[in-house]
Amino acid sequence: MKKYDVLVIGAGMAGAAVAKKCAIKGLKTAITDFRPYGGTCALRGCDPKKVLIDAASLREQVRLHLGKGLTGDVEVNWQELMKFKETFTAPVPENMEKGFEKAGIDTYHAPAAFLDESTLQIGQETVSAEKIVIVTGARPRELEVPGAEHTITSDDFLNLEALPEHITFLGGGYISFEFAHLAARAGSRVTIIEHGPRPLKHFEQDMVDELVRVSKEAGIDIRLNCEVQRITQKANEYEVSLEGEAGRGTLETGLVVSAIGRVPEVGQLDLNKGNVRHGRKGIDVNEYLQSTSNPRVYAAGDVADTEGLPLTPVAVYEGHFLSANVIKGNSKKVNYPEIPTVVFTIPSLASVGLTERQAKEQGLDYKVNTHDARQWFNGRRHRAPAYAYKVLVSKTDGSILGAHLVGPQAEETINVFAVAMKAGMKARDLKSFLFSYPTMASDVSYMA
Numbered sequence: 507m508k509k510y511d512v513l514v515i516g517a518g519m520a521g522a523a524v525a526k527k528c529a530i531k532g533l534k535t536a537i538t539d540f541r542p543y544g545g546t547c548a549l550r551g552c553d554p555k556k557v558l559i560d561a562a563s564l565r566e567q568v569r570l571h572l573g574k575g576l577t578g579d580v581e582v583n584w585q586e587l588m589k590f591k592e593t594f595t596a597p598v599p600e601n602m603e604k605g606f607e608k609a610g611i612d613t614y615h616a617p618a619a620f621l622d623e624s625t626l627q628i629g630q631e632t633v634s635a636e637k638i639v640i641v642t643g644a645r646p647r648e649l650e651v652p653g654a655e656h657t658i659t660s661d662d663f664l665n666l667e668a669l670p671e672h673i674t675f676l677g678g679g680y681i682s683f684e685f686a687h688l689a690a691r692a693g694s695r696v697t698i699i700e701h702g703p704r705p706l707k708h709f710e711q712d713m714v715d716e717l718v719r720v721s722k723e724a725g726i727d728i729r730l731n732c733e734v735q736r737i738t739q740k741a742n743e744y745e746v747s748l749e750g751e752a753g754r755g756t757l758e759t760g761l762v763v764s765a766i767g768r769v770p771e772v773g774q775l776d777l778n779k780g781n782v783r784h785g786r787k788g789i790d791v792n793e794y795l796q797s798t799s800n801p802r803v804y805a806a807g808d809v810a811d812t813e814g815l816p817l818t819p820v821a822v823y824e825g826h827f828l829s830a831n832v833i834k835g836n837s838k839k840v841n842y843p844e845i846p847t848v849v850f851t852i853p854s855l856a857s858v859g860l861t862e863r864q865a866k867e868q869g870l871d872y873k874v875n876t877h878d879a880r881q882w883f884n885g886r887r888h889r890a891p892a893y894a895y896k897v898l899v900s901k902t903d904g905s906i907l908g909a910h911l912v913g914p915q916a917e918e919t920i921n922v923f924a925v926a927m928k929a930g931m932k933a934r935d936l937k938s939f940l941f942s943y944p945t946m947a948s949d950v951s952y953m954a
């Protein structure tokens with residue numbers, strides 16, 4: 507049986523960060539993944555998605571400037587774009603594996619499953635470890651209606667050889683909105699089906715309203731309070747039976763993408779044999795990211811039940827705390843700064859800190875700065891179909907409680923607010939800051 511100081515299960519962003527840190531400190535470290543190394547973000551999430559959306563966004567920029575100095579529309583060539591995307595994803599597994607080998611980390615390529623509290627089966631090998639790090643991420647939530655087997659997931663969507671004429675996205679969250687905006691700009695007709703009353707419900711709803719307006723202008727059909735009853739295959743199409751406010755109906759579509767949330771990936775781990783307590787939100791951990799039932803086990807990223815959002819920078823951030831606790835013993839309690847988050851639609855929706863609803867619930871005394879900025883210089887030069895902001899400032903001490911933006915480059919501008927909030931800057935500090943001009947960030951001084 508192979509023995510290690512540290513066994514890392516999952517070679518995604520969190521896993522790579524932990525394995526390298528442990529190996530650098532001289533711990534005998536191994537890592538395993540049953541998929542090609544790289545994890546969701548680099549292979550099936552953030553990175554490939556952003557490459558595709560950037561092209562669609564450029565196409566939209568050109569379209570918006572037709573008759574304003576540009577002539578001749580451009581089109582998205584899906585096949586070429588997918589090839590370009592693959593230049594980013596294809597090298598990842600080998601590069602990551604080489605990095606592990608260079609760091610002296612043993613690499614395995616099979617699912618790990620607990621045999622007891624310190625021993626795991628990895629393919630044909632039995633492995634024991636002093637510390638076991640679970641960073642297995644999340645997987646798509648399963649749709650439970652007849653015909654669910656006809657749906658595809660975000661993984662499949664990012665590898666489509668061609669886009670059909672019409673696509674239905676189930677779920678009104680991050681994935682559906684991002685992919686819907688991409689597909690609409692790449693020439694498909696798109697419908698989003700959300701079973702709740704609001705899409706993107708954790709975002710500031712005034713900004714979501716703006717995004718919904720531009721989504722509809724882009725031809726995206728958004729149906730709220732709408733439940734899927736059944737999916738039936740018909741020749742080359744699918745028939746989606748729906749029940750909503752307008753009663754029952756059907757939708758003919760070329761493809762159904764299920765994006766109704768993601769759940770912690772614990773299926774293959776046999777956690778009960780390892781005495782690892784877990785629930786619906788993932789592995790139960792304490793403030794050191796250590797299992798509450800098996801002290802050898804630590805967990806971080808999407809699979810861990812923590813306060814952190816299931817996002818890449820959070821997985822890596824938690825990985826740093828976890829590594830310190832594995833290397834030196836429990837010494838670093840995880841604490842979270844304000845976490846910026848972006849929906850990469852065209853234009854994007856970005857948020858950091860409290861929404862107005864949360865500020866109200868916490869009984870805070872705040873003022874709201876909000877405006878439709880489409881007519882500002884930056885809005886006009888981008889010919890922005892949406893450019894708006896809502897910033898919450900504490901009346902008690904002038905600190906920034908939350909910032910919410912929709913519009914061109916909102917994904918970049920939000921980082922200015924996140925830095926200011928982490929640094930404890932007041933709204934007046936941002937107002938008096940000298941931003942380079944004319945940049946999108948220079949608008950921050952008017953927003954704060």
Ligand SMILES: Cc1cc2nc3c(=O)[nH]c(=O)nc-3n(C[C@H](O)[C@H](O)[C@H](O)COP(=O)(O)OP(=O)(O)OC[C@H]3O[C@@H](n4cnc5c(N)ncnc54)[C@H](O)[C@@H]3O)c2cc1C
Nearest residue numbers: 516518519520545546551617618642643807808816817818
């Ligand atoms: C379509 C999509 C787009 C996204 N876009 C963004 C974005 O723009 N920005 C952002 O911040 N976040 C985004 N996310 C979320 C982000 O990808 C995740 O939060 C992040 O990848 C989590 O990292 P992780 O290390 O916890 O898990 P992962 O990166 O998922 O890695 C976990 C690894 O563990 C492996 N594994 C699972 N079970 C086992 C087992 N039993 N044995 C061995 N290996 C196992 C898996 O194969 C996987 O490779 C997106 C997600 C999706 C699906």
Ligand SMILES: NC(=O)c1ccc[n+]([C@@H]2O[C@H](COP(=O)([O-])OP(=O)(O)OC[C@H]3O[C@@H](n4cnc5c(N)ncnc54)[C@H](O)[C@@H]3O)[C@@H](O)[C@H]2O)c1
Nearest residue numbers: 677678679680681682699700701702765766767768816848
């Ligand atoms: N830009 C980013 O950072 C980014 C992008 C994509 C994904 N992600 C991460 O991945 C996670 C998963 O994304 P997602 O879009 O799958 O989930 P989500 O949690 O963002 O949204 C899921 C939506 O589906 C709805 N829903 C649930 N069951 C349904 C059903 N049966 N029919 C119709 N609607 C239903 C929910 O009400 C919710 O609005 C996100 O929470 C996020 O953490 C992040």
